[in-house]
Amino acid sequence: MRRSERKKMSPDLGILSGRMLFAFQREMFSALAEQGHPDLRPRHGAVLAYLDEEGTRATDLSARSGQHKQVIGTLVDELTALGYVERRPDPADRRAKLVVPTERGLDEMRRSDAxxxxxxxxxxxxxxxxxxxxFKEVFRRLTDT
Known part of the structure; x- marks a missing residue:
């Protein structure tokens, strides 16, 4: 039996996880587009899904999402240009910046939660x-790092 045939019969965890992620993303970003956020793409989730309403440091977004800091920086630039976030000085450390959602970003966050x-x-x-x-509890335990 060919490998591709075996995978169709009994897909491994990576394939199943990917299917679930892609189906979730398709529905999420399609619904967001219908609700006034057509310019967002799944890659933006690496910032928006981990962003706190009061703001989050880019290094924390990187750690939470598992993306490199450079990737997060690029995504923050894109989201800033689209009007979803802005950079502000961190009141706890003036050398650091917070990524803070704008009103448009807060609207997206509320809608994506729903x-x-x-x-x-x-x-x-x-x-x-x-x-x-x-299932969610087991999946969470398997993905906790």
Whole structure:
């Protein structure tokens, strides 16, 4: 049996994780586009998904998302140009900068939280609330680093 045939029959964790991620991203960014945020792309999630409302240092965004600082810097530049975030001095350390969501960024954050909750609600409905809660806990434990 060819490897590709085996993978179709019993996909490994990497394939399943990728399928789940890509399906989630497709739905998330399609819904965001319909709700007034058509300029966002999945790569922007490396910043927006980990951004605190009061602001977050780029180094913390890098650590939380697993992306290199240079990648985060590029994404912050893009999101600044699109009007989602701005850089401000960190009141705790004037040498550092915080990435802070603008009103447009806060709107996106609220909408994406609601979209994610709806996606999860539908997934839980498919397999049962208890099974889904257990799945999320196991998945979280497997991905905690």
């Amino acid at each position: 979209i994610a909750a709806e996606i999860e609600r539908r997934q839980a409905e498919k397999v049962g609330e208890e099974t889904f809660a257990h």
